[in-house]
Amino acid sequence: MTIKLPDSPITDSEDAAARATPPPHGPTRSRCGRRSSGPFRMLGVPLTWIWACFNVFLLLWVILTAFRNGSEIFTDPFQLPRSLDPKNFTDAWNSSDLGSGFMNSVVIVAAAATTVIALSAPAAYVLSRGQRRSSELITMAFVAGMGIPMQAVIIPVFVWMQNISTYMYDTFGWWDERISLYLIYVASSLPFTVYLLTGFFRSLPRELEEAAALDGCSSFRTFRVVMLPLARPGIVTATILLVISLWNETLLALVLITETDKYTLPQALLGLYGTMQYTSNWGGLFAGIVIVVLPIIAVYIWLGRRIVEGLTLGAGK
Amino acid sequence: MSVHTALTRRRQRPNHRDDGALGRQQRRIFLPFVAPALLVYLALFIAPATVSVYVSFQRWRGAGDRMEPAGLDNYRRLLHDDVFQTAFANTLKIVFLCGIGIFVLAFAITVLLRHTRGRKTLRTLLFFPHIISPIAIGVALGLLLAPDGFVNASLRAVGLDALATNWLSPDNIFRTIMIGIVWVTTGFYVILLMAGVDRIPPYFYEDSELAGANEFQKFWYVTLPLTWDVVSVAAVLWVINSIKIFEFIYAFTGTGDAPPVSSRTLTIQQFLVSTGGRNPSYELGYACAMGVVMVVLIVLLVALLRRAMRRDAIQF
Numbered sequence: 001m002t003i004k005l006p007d008s009p010i011t012d013s014e015d016a017a018a019r020a021t022p023p024p025h026g027p028t029r030s031r032c033g034r035r036s037s038g039p040f041r042m043l044g045v046p047l048t049w050i051w052a053c054f055n056v057f058l059l060l061w062v063i064l065t066a067f068r069n070g071s072e073i074f075t076d077p078f079q080l081p082r083s084l085d086p087k088n089f090t091d092a093w094n095s096s097d098l099g100s101g102f103m104n105s106v107v108i109v110a111a112a113a114t115t116v117i118a119l120s121a122p123a124a125y126v127l128s129r130g131q132r133r134s135s136e137l138i139t140m141a142f143v144a145g146m147g148i149p150m151q152a153v154i155i156p157v158f159v160w161m162q163n164i165s166t167y168m169y170d171t172f173g174w175w176d177e178r179i180s181l182y183l184i185y186v187a188s189s190l191p192f193t194v195y196l197l198t199g200f201f202r203s204l205p206r207e208l209e210e211a212a213a214l215d216g217c218s219s220f221r222t223f224r225v226v227m228l229p230l231a232r233p234g235i236v237t238a239t240i241l242l243v244i245s246l247w248n249e250t251l252l253a254l255v256l257i258t259e260t261d262k263y264t265l266p267q268a269l270l271g272l273y274g275t276m277q278y279t280s281n282w283g284g285l286f287a288g289i290v291i292v293v294l295p296i297i298a299v300y301i302w303l304g305r306r307i308v309e310g311l312t313l314g315a316g317k
Numbered sequence: 318m319s320v321h322t323a324l325t326r327r328r329q330r331p332n333h334r335d336d337g338a339l340g341r342q343q344r345r346i347f348l349p350f351v352a353p354a355l356l357v358y359l360a361l362f363i364a365p366a367t368v369s370v371y372v373s374f375q376r377w378r379g380a381g382d383r384m385e386p387a388g389l390d391n392y393r394r395l396l397h398d399d400v401f402q403t404a405f406a407n408t409l410k411i412v413f414l415c416g417i418g419i420f421v422l423a424f425a426i427t428v429l430l431r432h433t434r435g436r437k438t439l440r441t442l443l444f445f446p447h448i449i450s451p452i453a454i455g456v457a458l459g460l461l462l463a464p465d466g467f468v469n470a471s472l473r474a475v476g477l478d479a480l481a482t483n484w485l486s487p488d489n490i491f492r493t494i495m496i497g498i499v500w501v502t503t504g505f506y507v508i509l510l511m512a513g514v515d516r517i518p519p520y521f522y523e524d525s526e527l528a529g530a531n532e533f534q535k536f537w538y539v540t541l542p543l544t545w546d547v548v549s550v551a552a553v554l555w556v557i558n559s560i561k562i563f564e565f566i567y568a569f570t571g572t573g574d575a576p577p578v579s580s581r582t583l584t585i586q587q588f589l590v591s592t593g594g595r596n597p598s599y600e601l602g603y604a605c606a607m608g609v610v611m612v613v614l615i616v617l618l619v620a621l622l623r624r625a626m627r628r629d630a631i632q633f
Contacts, residue, residue: 044429052442123354152608156365187361219342248450266452312512
């Protein structure tokens with residue numbers, strides 16, 4: 001069954017922005033009044049608002065509790081914090097591994113995200129422009145990687161990284177498991193990033209490359225001077241999605257990193273959770289949650305639209 | 318559109334020596350541009366995945382231990398391992414029960430929000446738990462739902478003592494986890510479906526309204542058929558992502574030394590038989606067999622889903 005309609009206002013364009021903008025409300029507005037009388041809407045809209053409010057409430061609850069005194073949290077759950085003394089934050093930052101965890105996470109995530117983009121952007125460019133069968137095959141190989149769970153990769157990776165570190169210790173007297181983690185982050189992030197960027201490069205007009213070639217630009221220069229700047233929105237989106245997913249990644253860190261001073265942030269939070277059950281300094285734990293969550297919330301408030309567009313772009317094709 | 322088709326056709330032409338300087342140039346940069354990414358991907362992702370399949374037929378405790386061929390022993394053991402079977406069933410419960418819950422809710426919300434004021438705000442607020450560290454959410458929910466936590470205290474305060482239960486007891490924990498997963502994930506699928514629904518030209522709805530269609534009929538005859546391709550992609554994504562869920566459950570079950578069997582999924586169980594837990598047991602061959610089972614499960618479910626959801630594309 002194929003319905004073909006002429007002149008649809010939004011054709012199947014590659015432009016994510018066009019998809020993300022809602023259809024014009026103008027002509028339908030007038031009928032809203034009648035529509036809202038249905039029981040489905042009468043019940044559904046408030047329920048959706050309650051859901052959204054619950055999300056906000058949970059976030060506020062965590063932030064407020066982070067300013068409270070540890071033991072009160074369970075004896076008097078409804079009390080608001082008495083002061084905005086950041087003692088819990090400084091304690092959590094200094095006495096547990098959260099401070100070093102934060103730095104570790106920042107460095108590993110930044111290094112891995114940069115490397116992934118540096119590897120993926122050129123690959124995605126030639127794959128999207130590829131005129132050979134091999135480029136289709138390679139694209140497929142990357143896409144297939146999105147369906148392979150880390151659990152099917154992790155055991156050999158764990159043993160290899162153990163071997164590498166033993167070898168490096170024996171030969172050079174030095175190795176850092178954070179490097180192992182960085183390597184695996186890069187490899188495991190490639191499929192999605194290549195896929196996302198290939199889609200993005202494909203949407204860029206080919207005429208520009210032809211024009212650049214006519215002007216005597218080499219292909220490499222065309223890529224660097226013409227295509228890369230054009231692809232910047234796509235690259236920014238890919239970077240944000242990478243940073244968010246790597247910031248939250250915990251399984252690989254748990255498997256590969258054993259020394260507490262090398263823990264990533266979520267790992268350090270888990271460690272803090274473990275000790276809190278004995279010390280019951282719950283305020284410190286809540287401060288820890290805030291430290292993990294706040295950077296991502298900030299990024300979301302700052303670049304939320306980009307994140308939403310990137311996700312629909314990545315999944316919509 | 319016609320330019321696009323022309324380009325696609327040109328891209329697919331098999332042999333072409335006549336595409337001029339541009340084509341020659343691009344062939345020259347093909348290898349140096351693709352090779353680094355491809356090599357890293359093959360060496361650090363595909364190679365270990367392949368080795369995993371081999372190790373799943375071995376008995377092995379890791380570096381320093383000699384591998385012994387075990388034939389199908391690891392897989393046979395899976396069939397008789399009660400804990401594994403609970404984990405397998407739990408993973409399937411997440412895929413299907415949570416999946417149905419998420420898609421029903423996401424569709425309901427998408428349809429509801431089509432003309433609601435503040436739809437973007439709502440969408441933003443529903444979505445944000447999805448990008449927050451699942452460890453942080455798991456820990457926060459664990460404290461919220463603790464026996465004397467905020468939720469139970471609130472229920473008691475308003476006189477609903479009967480509803481205040483131990484949400485995290487071994488009997489209840491998996492149900493709580495499933496609700497948590499639906500809560501965290503629905504916003505993401507709202508965004509995907511909404512992007513699909515927004516592409517539907519409004520005159521379809523106007524037309525069906527003139528014909529006297531009610532909300533459900535509009536959903537069934539307009540929204541669903543016209544977003545079918547988005548729904549099928551979203552469903553595939555859900556299958557892949559739901560089988561991988563690890564952090565959320567791990568944080569929920571405390572520090573993960575010995576989470577109750579009733580809360581374990583394939584990911585948790587594999588972690589516990591390999592490097593996780595207080596005293597890791599390093600049964601690497603057995604863990605690899607679990608990894609292989611997960612891949613097979615994903616491939617199988619995705620293939621079934623694609624077949625079940627195959628329809629002719631509707632162009633509009």
